[in-house]
Amino acid sequence: MIDFESLVELIYRAATDPDLWPRAMHELAASADSAGGIILTRRSDSWVGWRHSPEMVGVDDYLRSPASARSEAPIRLLAADRAGFLDAETVFTPEEWFADPVMTHWGTPNGLGHAAATAMPMPTEDFVVVHISRRIGQPAFAPADIARLDAFRPHLARAGFLAARWRLERLRAATEALALIGLPAAALDARGRALAANSLIETMTPHVLWLPDDRVALADSAANGLLRRALADVSSPAATTPRSFPARGRDGAAAVVHLIPMAGESRDLFDGGCALLVVAPIELRQALDAAVIRGLFDLTAAEACVASGIVSGLSLEQIARRQGTTPATVRSQLKSVFAKTGVGRQSSLVALLASQLKPPRPPKE
Incomplete structure (x- = not known):
């Protein structure tokens, strides 16, 4: 038997220690005779963070896959706009639910069937969603099951709010540390x-x-x-x-x-x-300083020399002779420079560095 007060305390502790969410989701699911639970954050049209009980095998791969973006479940859950948990079959027909990607790509292959979920808006414009799943063969969530989960919802909402504010304070601290x-x-x-x-x-x-x-x-x-x-x-x-x-x-x-x-x-x-x-x-004292180029793009010393040589108009053979290496090595280093600077041709590299790193002209008198 799950103790209500102990679980509420665990939920609030998880707000500042995310490692406790898996245990909290396990106990929340157990309180409703379910296999496991997930707490997720959704921003715009994508999932951006989640924690889940250990029983929810495969959920990480599913949430990172394109299939999760095709699911109607979050859309219908948000559209229902209910301040409480909803059984999936409240917003889906049974046929629709088991045909949705959340089931075809994750739930059914992992032995899960009926589900209940709730969505809670946060002041950060995120939504926190809590999803509880039952094993195949278990019945849909009865009103008594939903009422039991609803008793925890205000605490889940407040814990989500606290987690969001805690995160914002950490981000502010990071930016202020850089200001110092x-x-x-x-x-x-x-x-x-x-x-x-x-x-x-x-x-x-x-x-x-x-x-x-x-x-x-x-x-x-x-x-x-x-x-x-x-x-x-x-x-x-x-x-x-x-x-x-x-x-x-x-x-x-x-x-x-x-x-x-x-x-x-x-x-x-x-x-x-x-x-x-x-x-x-x-x-910048000079436009093509190899040390500056190296610092800008996290290049190795050899890669920076290659980039500087290219922008100075040297051929790969000339750069190789200058560095005492082979043209094949220079070509390999140039490919790495392309990857780090985001360009794919020598002319693009020249345009990027020559135009961006050239010191501004003095104003006309």
Whole structure:
């Protein structure tokens, strides 16, 4: 028998210690004679963070797959707009439910059948969804089962709110820590919305544009395109999208932009593709300095020399002789430079570096 008070206490503890959510979801499911549970956060049209009880095998792969985006379950759950749990068959016919991707791609293959869920809006514009599943062969959720789950819903909603606020405080602390060492920074979600920002980046109006809905853009259109691509891939540790690149302000000043995925956030309920944007002003004495190029794109010393040589108009053979290596090695290093800078041709590399790193011309008298 699950003790109500003990489970409520566990739910609130999980708000600040996400490692407790799996246990809380297990006990919540057990209170309704169910196999297991999941707590998820949804932003816009995608799942951005989740924790689940150990019994929910395969749910991680499903939520990361294209199939999860085709499910009607979250759409119908939100459309029902009920401040409580709903049995799946309240918003689906039995045939529709077992034909939905949540069942065909995850539930049924893992021996799960009926489900109940609730959606709770958060002040961060996220929704927290709690989903409880039963094994195949168990009956649908009866009104008494729903009432038992509903008794925990206010506590789940408040814990979700606390988790969201706790996360925002951590993000603010991260941006302020960077301000102490002189770095303008903002914490962005995957849509480019600023969740927290320090005062230094707020004054960088030549470089940073503040758009409606707290979204952030760069004044340099080429750099802004790279930022959008990097944000789209921020949740993928294997992404090859450049996350450090040069940018020019509307006043001609040069800066280096870094997008840094929030390390360790995968254990957070609200891990949703969060990253730190750092816009560091630089003063360049020469346009093609290999050390500057290396720092901008996280190149090795050899890769930086190749990039500098290409922009200076040297052939691969000339670069190889200068470095005391072979053209084949230089070609391999050039491929790595392309991957890190986000371009695919030598002419594009020249255009990127020569146009972005060239110091601004002095104003005419």
